[in-house]
Amino acid sequence: MRNPFKSKAMTDPDSTVQLIKRLFSENFRTYFPKYLLAFVFMGMIAATTAASAWIMRDVVNEVFVNKDSTMVYVIAAAVLVIFSLKGASTFGQMVVLARVGNSIVADLQRRMFDHLIRQDQTYYDKMSLAEINVRVGQGVGAARTTLDLIIVTLGRDVLTLIGLVFVMVYQNPLLSVFALVIMPPAVIGVAFLVRRVKQYAKRQVVSTAKIGATMQETVLGTRIVKAFGMEPAMRKRMEVGVLEVQKQSNKIASLTARTSPLMDTLGGFAIALVIFYGGYSVIELGQDPGALFSFITALLLAYDPARRLARLNVNLGKQIVGLRLMYELVDREPAMQDAADAIDLKVKDGKIEFRDVVFGYGESAALSGTSFTAQPGKMTALVGASGAGKSTVFSLIERFYDPESGEILIDGHAVPSCTIASLRENIAYVSQDAFLFNISIRDNIAVGKPDATQEEIEAAAKAANAHDFILRLPEGYKTKAGEGGNNLSGGQRQRISIARAMLRDAPILLLDEATSALDAESESKIQSALETLMDGRTTLVIAHRLSTVRHANQIHVMDQGRVIESGTHDELFEHDGIYRRLCELQFQNRNQAAE
Numbered sequence: 001m002r003n004p005f006k007s008k009a010m011t012d013p014d015s016t017v018q019l020i021k022r023l024f025s026e027n028f029r030t031y032f033p034k035y036l037l038a039f040v041f042m043g044m045i046a047a048t049t050a051a052s053a054w055i056m057r058d059v060v061n062e063v064f065v066n067k068d069s070t071m072v073y074v075i076a077a078a079v080l081v082i083f084s085l086k087g088a089s090t091f092g093q094m095v096v097l098a099r100v101g102n103s104i105v106a107d108l109q110r111r112m113f114d115h116l117i118r119q120d121q122t123y124y125d126k127m128s129l130a131e132i133n134v135r136v137g138q139g140v141g142a143a144r145t146t147l148d149l150i151i152v153t154l155g156r157d158v159l160t161l162i163g164l165v166f167v168m169v170y171q172n173p174l175l176s177v178f179a180l181v182i183m184p185p186a187v188i189g190v191a192f193l194v195r196r197v198k199q200y201a202k203r204q205v206v207s208t209a210k211i212g213a214t215m216q217e218t219v220l221g222t223r224i225v226k227a228f229g230m231e232p233a234m235r236k237r238m239e240v241g242v243l244e245v246q247k248q249s250n251k252i253a254s255l256t257a258r259t260s261p262l263m264d265t266l267g268g269f270a271i272a273l274v275i276f277y278g279g280y281s282v283i284e285l286g287q288d289p290g291a292l293f294s295f296i297t298a299l300l301l302a303y304d305p306a307r308r309l310a311r312l313n314v315n316l317g318k319q320i321v322g323l324r325l326m327y328e329l330v331d332r333e334p335a336m337q338d339a340a341d342a343i344d345l346k347v348k349d350g351k352i353e354f355r356d357v358v359f360g361y362g363e364s365a366a367l368s369g370t371s372f373t374a375q376p377g378k379m380t381a382l383v384g385a386s387g388a389g390k391s392t393v394f395s396l397i398e399r400f401y402d403p404e405s406g407e408i409l410i411d412g413h414a415v416p417s418c419t420i421a422s423l424r425e426n427i428a429y430v431s432q433d434a435f436l437f438n439i440s441i442r443d444n445i446a447v448g449k450p451d452a453t454q455e456e457i458e459a460a461a462k463a464a465n466a467h468d469f470i471l472r473l474p475e476g477y478k479t480k481a482g483e484g485g486n487n488l489s490g491g492q493r494q495r496i497s498i499a500r501a502m503l504r505d506a507p508i509l510l511l512d513e514a515t516s517a518l519d520a521e522s523e524s525k526i527q528s529a530l531e532t533l534m535d536g537r538t539t540l541v542i543a544h545r546l547s548t549v550r551h552a553n554q555i556h557v558m559d560q561g562r563v564i565e566s567g568t569h570d571e572l573f574e575h576d577g578i579y580r581r582l583c584e585l586q587f588q589n590r591n592q593a594a595e
Contacts, residue, residue, distance in 0.1 A: 139326025
């Protein structure tokens with residue numbers, strides 16, 4: 001199976017530092033004042049933590065050794081101030097970083113959506129919804145977690161460790177050397193764990209995408225799943241994906257957790273050595289007991305920030321995978337872009353010409369030298385068997401793809417020479433599947449003209465024979481269409497789609513079997529409305545029911561990516577060709593159905 005996440009950015013270990021540098025260069029400057037405030041709070045946390053270790057010397061010497069009652073009050077008050085400042089500083093740091101993190105997530109979500117919406121159709125053909133969700137969801141989360149890990153570690157933990165090490169060295173330099181001997185073996189052990197974590201994190205991302213893909217297919221294809229009894233098969237697919245993720249997650253958790261016994265064992269060794277030598281120096285050599293307790297307190301307090309620092313690289317290793325996924329999407333420039341000298345298309349006549357156009361989806365040829373003309377202001381129909389290339393013609397006119405060779409012209413202008421936005425502004429499209437957004441009926445119609453008034457929207461709905469059924473809905477025009485329009489019947493969705501095209505009022509109209517989901521009565525009404533809509537417009541119609549295009553000005557019969565017959569209905573029917581056989585076949589099937 002193809003691994004959609006395998007790329008140089010995913011496999012190049014040297015890119016980790018560059019990714020982190022890029023993440024900081026893009027975000028740190030913007031939020032520098034807030035980060036600076038957070039560092040001030042973290043400095044206060046470090047200072048108060050070091051002070052809590054420092055004061056242990058006076059607690060032991062003044063209270064327990066000298067038994068100075070006055071110092072009891074002074075030290076107690078000092079401890080209260082120290083921990084109050086530490087609590088307030090912790091609160092300030094958490095709030096500031098949370099707000100910065102939320103702002104960064106929001107900015108990245110906007111940025112990634114902007115890049116997604118700019119991608120060409122080829123990108124969506126290759127990427128599943130589950131893969132995109134993984135890239136966006138894990139990528140944004142990884143960016144925030146990476147920033148938080150580094151900022152908090154470098155700010156709070158490093159500063160705290162520096163302060164505590166200063167206390168240790170000041171109180172007893174020799175014991176400090178003993179305590180710090182654990183660092184080299186700890187660094188070596190953690191480096192080994194980091195490499196293992198990265199390997200399993202990559203596998204976990206791929207497995208998570210498989211779960212998302214299975215969930216998506218099950219939800220979108222629920223009718224097929226239930227109709228064909230595919231529940232066991234889908235459960236098996238989901239079980240495989242879930243077990244893979246569970247396995248990788250357990251491995252990552254195990255590897256991450258190994259830093260604890262590593263640090264605990266080495267830390268225990270260092271603390272035991274300190275207690276042994278420190279106790280000997282106090283008992284036998286008469287050294288200051290307060291200094292020893294202050295040193296041990298600092299050593300114990302240093303254990304947590306040291307452990308977090310040791311885990312930093314391991315935790316970053318888990319996030320780098322998501323960070324790479326995010327930047328792969330951000331860095332991908334759409335293949336379909338406006339030329340540097342592109343013009344704004346202003347359609348006057350609407351003449352469409354295909355000149356020996358060749359196009360294929362991968363290795364599969366869809367058009368093999370297609371040539372035809374759609375005359376301005378006329379209705380041109382494309383007919384033929386499924387897979388003949390009819391829908392591909394529409395995709396190329398709207399420039400979802402560019403042909404491999406040949407030319408497509410509108411009013412004499414090559415389609416690639418026009419800006420994509422101006423090209424599509426001049427086209428109204430009604431698809432066979434009649435996709436609707438999960439917004440109100442009114443807003444779905446207004447997609448054709450976002451600034452339309454309610455009167456214009458209702459006029460378009462009436463013309464599409466949709467107004468009456470809309471008024472019968474629970475909230476009328478404010479009723480939500482549901483995901484993909486699933487709150488409406490197929491015929492209702494089709495009429496909303498037609499109303500949307502009517503409201504757009506574009507000079508070029510593309511109808512992909514626009515009346516396929518309508519009953520006979522509604523189809524008759526819609527045909528009348530479409531005739532009004534098509535008047536004076538260049539209209540291209542894809543039709544499987546040939547009765548709907550009998551009055552077309554020109555019919556082009558397609559087969560295997562070529563136009564092999566052209567003419568009016570009467571001309572083509574008189575000619576003993578594919579069109580006549582299609583007509584006879586449909587007429588025979590209709591008679592059999594009637595019987």
